[in-house]
């Protein structure tokens with residue numbers, strides 16, 4: 001096995017994680033190694049063999065990295081927060097049965113945002129190896145929840161994170177028909193806005209989510225009169241891929257101030273504060289997020305301090321990370337195909353996937369790093385632009401990627417593709433979504449099947465008059 005030393009400085013092996021590293025700070029999954037054939041191996045499985053066995057493109061998810069991230073979050077809260085705490089997985093990052101089952105078995109709860117995510121989570125809990133009673137561990141988000149979705153949540157004792165007045169009134173009507181009160185939290189817009197490296201505080205936030213804090217009095221007053229709504233907590237989420245610690249610490253102070261008002265003036269039975277998700281990950285070596293442990297410590301310390309200042313007992317503290325739990329646990333392996341040299345300008349290499357399996361570069365201009373997974377110790381001598389295969393000039397996965405020399409048939413491994421890749425994938429150009437495999441200690445298991453041509457027309461109907 002190759003390890004990091006002077007020989008690996010100018011080759012893909014430089015991206016191997018240096019132990020110990022927080023999962024959200026690693027570029028490659030924690031188990032990444034280079035085997036004696038010079039192939040990248042993850043979870044003890046080399047990427048070349050995985051592609052031969054499961055096809056390409058292929059999402060390769062490292063179970064150990066995902067489990068480690070869950071444990072570090074959970075254990076850090078236990079270490080730094082003296083009150084009760086719960087980490088819930090923002091399953092929008094990647095929701096499927098196997099992932100929900102792993103996360104549940106680590107004792108985390110779930111943030112779900114649609115009937116589909118509720119259904120997936122509940123099915124995983126029913127069929128997989130979850131742990132214990134999840135009725136207090138699932139929280140339902142959304143700025144325009146359908147009545148059927150709310151009904152599904154209520155039937156399954158899922159706490160509803162209420163986003164707006166219409167939803168609140170709908171729940172009051174629904175609760176009248178229920179024997180037990182409906183458990184809710186309130187999503188508030190705290191006026192803290194984050195853009196990865198910067199944040200601003202404003203009185204208002206121009207966001208489609210959550211209640212305007214200027215309406216707090218009327219909101220708390222209204223809820224205090226609803227006997228069939230049991231308001232257990234307050235929630236705020238300030239953004240994603242955040243590297244600074246201060247915004248969440250400021251948020252802790254804002255939320256605790258609101259908690260005081262809700263309990264002391266309006267007598268609401270609030271015992272939970274949900275600080276949202278948002279901790280960033282390293283997509284490139286330029287990214288420098290705090291570790292999960294440092295982030296949790298900062299948040300926990302801020303909540304404890306704010307409660308002390310306000311003379312309040314500690315609430316149950318909830319965080320709902322997505323990206324920092326699963327982002328770096330997965331890589332996508334592609335097969336390199338055509339090459340186009342535009343003299344004096346750039347060289348394109350094309351892969352067999354692109355914007356349909358990873359829409360983040362075209363949507364957010366997100367940056368990624370890649371390695372040639374079957375030649376890990378070759379020197380990085382080529383600057384090329386990695387293009388997808390879709391009929392769209394903007395379908396560029398990585399502009400100016402620094403790679404070793406490549407040829408058709410090589411395996412290109414793009415790092416950090418666990419969050420918001422499969423979950424945002426599409427069938428653009430009628431391309432099937434790739435398969436996903438879970439790797440662990442040399443074993444590889446299919447967790448999502450590749451979509452084939454018949455899957456692509458499964459929902460199509462030809463009206464009789466066109467036959």
Ligand SMILES: Cc1ncc(COP(=O)(O)O)c(C=O)c1O
Nearest residue numbers: 090237240241277278321322323
């Ligand atoms: C309400 C809410 N909570 C949690 C998350 C998860 O955020 P992240 O993946 O950045 O941790 C999101 C993502 O946008 C969100 O909207």
